């Protein structure tokens with residue numbers, strides 16, 4: 001059984017796939033405790049892998065994209081089985097992770113890594129995109145972990161605060177080859 005916080009159908013509001021319809025599966029629990037975290041990933045219920053796959057179908061029909069988020073999706077062992085089952089059901093699996101827990105992933109799984117306190121090098125080298133939270137400073141100390149491999153690196157202003165937006169904008173303009181501005185566009189339209 002997996003510990004679940006919520007499931008819903010919306011659009012991806014962030015990153016490379018912004019605007020794409022997606023079913024979100026928010027897994028409960030996280031192995032970190034970030035100061036600025038505003039996500040409710042508390043446990044609401046337990047659900048089997050089969051139940052979650054059925055729920056994804058009921059919510060999104062044939063929508064190809066499913067986003068596993070949290071909390072930290074890899075904090076639960078059965079997430080591995082959920083990924084397999086969703087792929088078997090024809091879904092394109094996207095995962096949003098803090099990158100602390102290493103797991104082998106099929107090559108068609110899209111991995112967004114948003115490093116916080118620490119980072120497993122295996123997950124850094126597997127990331128398809130990187131999200132850095134700008135909260136009073138640009139946390140560019142994470143860049144070496146991702147090496148010279150060019151992956152989109154989004155600077156996301158925490159809380160859309162003007163000071164954080166200004167910092168992120170300045171950094172993006174200073175290093176256009178490395179950074180993109182990361183906006184939580186779903187919040188602009190009141191979507192989840």
Ligand code: SF4
Pocket residue numbers: 030031032033034036037038039041070071072098116
């Ligand atoms: S890693 Fe993400 S979900 Fe976990 S506490 Fe930090 S911000 Fe929240």
